[in-house]
Amino acid sequence: MASNGKSTAVTRDYGKRTAIVTGSARGIGKAIAIRLAEDGFDVCINDIAANKAGIEEVVKEIEALGRSAYGHVADVSIRSEVEALIEASVQNLGNLDVMVANAGIAQVKALLDLSDEDVRRMFDVNVLGVFNCYSAAAKQMIKQGGGGKIIGAASIVAFKPFALLSHYSASKFAVRGFTQAFAMELAEHKITVNGYAPGIVGTAMWDLIDEELGKKNGSNKGETIKKYSDDLIALGRTSVPEDVAKCVSYLASPDSDYMTGQTLVIDGGIVFN
Numbered sequence: 482m483a484s485n486g487k488s489t490a491v492t493r494d495y496g497k498r499t500a501i502v503t504g505s506a507r508g509i510g511k512a513i514a515i516r517l518a519e520d521g522f523d524v525c526i527n528d529i530a531a532n533k534a535g536i537e538e539v540v541k542e543i544e545a546l547g548r549s550a551y552g553h554v555a556d557v558s559i560r561s562e563v564e565a566l567i568e569a570s571v572q573n574l575g576n577l578d579v580m581v582a583n584a585g586i587a588q589v590k591a592l593l594d595l596s597d598e599d600v601r602r603m604f605d606v607n608v609l610g611v612f613n614c615y616s617a618a619a620k621q622m623i624k625q626g627g628g629g630k631i632i633g634a635a636s637i638v639a640f641k642p643f644a645l646l647s648h649y650s651a652s653k654f655a656v657r658g659f660t661q662a663f664a665m666e667l668a669e670h671k672i673t674v675n676g677y678a679p680g681i682v683g684t685a686m687w688d689l690i691d692e693e694l695g696k697k698n699g700s701n702k703g704e705t706i707k708k709y710s711d712d713l714i715a716l717g718r719t720s721v722p723e724d725v726a727k728c729v730s731y732l733a734s735p736d737s738d739y740m741t742g743q744t745l746v747i748d749g750g751i752v753f754n
């Protein structure tokens with residue numbers, strides 16, 4: 482309170498900070514990258530080669546906010562590409578403070594129809610991809626010696642699977658498991674590791690899920706996501722990527738310094754733990 486009795490705004494300057502967000506050419510990753518830039522981070526935008534144009538657009542949007550941005554194509558399922566991503570980000574933007582392992586894929590298929598290749602691909606991207614990001618980021622942060630924050634994309638299906646999304650759900654359970662295990666082993670290096678668990682977010686991923694579930698239950702485009710949202714979400718609307726970005730902003734900020742090993746549900750009220 483100022484001496485004239487009026488409250489004064491608290492401004493916090495955390496100095497130069499950088500973050501990498503994987504799978505950030507679109508969707509939730511893009512919203513996280515933009516939110517972190519608004520929070521004062523310089524941001525490395527990563528995605529696969531097919532989304533190079535998206536990477537370039539997000540880089541421009543962040544630069545227009547007055548922050549530095551650097552775009553780098555890499556497939557998170559390949560360890561050497563993740564190592565090169567981190568090295569290039571450090572070279573272009575400076576030391577790594579926050580790694581957001583956001584990239585992921587989904588597939589709608591009945592459990593008994595899944596091939597080895599379906600399961601392998603899902604785990605390569607969603608589990609090995611997160612493991613590669615967590616572990617390569619941790620090594621970089623330990624080398625830097627100043628701690629850091631590692632954050633990964635889980636889902637509400639990491640708590641309770643959705644039918645026809647079984648191998649996807651299992652991959653997100655594994656993300657939650659790795660998040661807890663990495664948190665235990667990295668605490669001594671002052672690195673926190675947390676996850677975020679969105680619910681039903683209107684992105685390209687749910688366009689695909691809506692279309693595939695619709696084919697199975699005879700619904701038109703847009704009807705399945707509407708029905709799931711109406712039936713399941715207490716707050717009564719489908720999530721937007723910015724809902725998730727606000728949660729990740731907290732996990733990336735010093736406000737979450739005393740939290741580690743947690744996976745925060747941000748779903749408008751579907752799963753109640």
Ligand SMILES: NC(=O)C1=CN([C@@H]2O[C@H](COP(=O)(O)OP(=O)(O)OC[C@H]3O[C@@H](n4cnc5c(N)ncnc54)[C@H](O)[C@@H]3O)[C@@H](O)[C@H]2O)C=CC1
Pocket residue numbers: 503504505506507508509510527528529532555556557558583584585586606610634635636637678679680681682683684685686687
């Ligand atoms: N949309 C939703 O309702 C929910 C999404 N999630 C998770 O949030 C994360 C982001 O999802 P969305 O933005 O909805 O998906 P999206 O499909 O719109 O975006 C995912 C991005 O990751 C990229 N990507 C895929 N494989 C990659 C790889 N091997 N290497 C690098 N980048 C890769 C894609 O090219 C894409 O740009 C995912 O991990 C997803 O599983 C979790 C819960 C709900």
Ligand SMILES: CC(=O)C(C)=O
Pocket residue numbers: 587636637638643679680681682686690
């Ligand atoms: C895609 C996803 O994780 C959900 C819960 O919809």
